[in-house]
Amino acid sequence: MLNLIGFQLHTILELGDRDFMEARKHAGRRDMFFYEMHAALRYALHETWRDFLVSITAEDDLE
Numbered sequence: 565m566l567n568l569i570g571f572q573l574h575t576i577l578e579l580g581d582r583d584f585m586e587a588r589k590h591a592g593r594r595d596m597f598f599y600e601m602h603a604a605l606r607y608a609l610h611e612t613w614r615d616f617l618v619s620i621t622a623e624d625d626l627e
Contacts, residue, residue, distance in 0.1 A: 583617040590621045
């Protein structure tokens with residue numbers, strides 16, 4: 565049941581959240597996106613979902 569909820573949530577985000585789509589495009593493969601999410605949450609907390617997604621995109625730009 566949780567897999568179906570997760571799938572629906574990801575579908576909604578892919579269709580309606582520009583920051584999510586940009587972060588996903590930046591990460592490449594879906595599993596790499598979730599790996600980056602996991603790693604980013606270990607080191608910093610973010611005020612909003614948007615701040616979190618922007619930080620994932622911006623991290624690679626700093627290198």
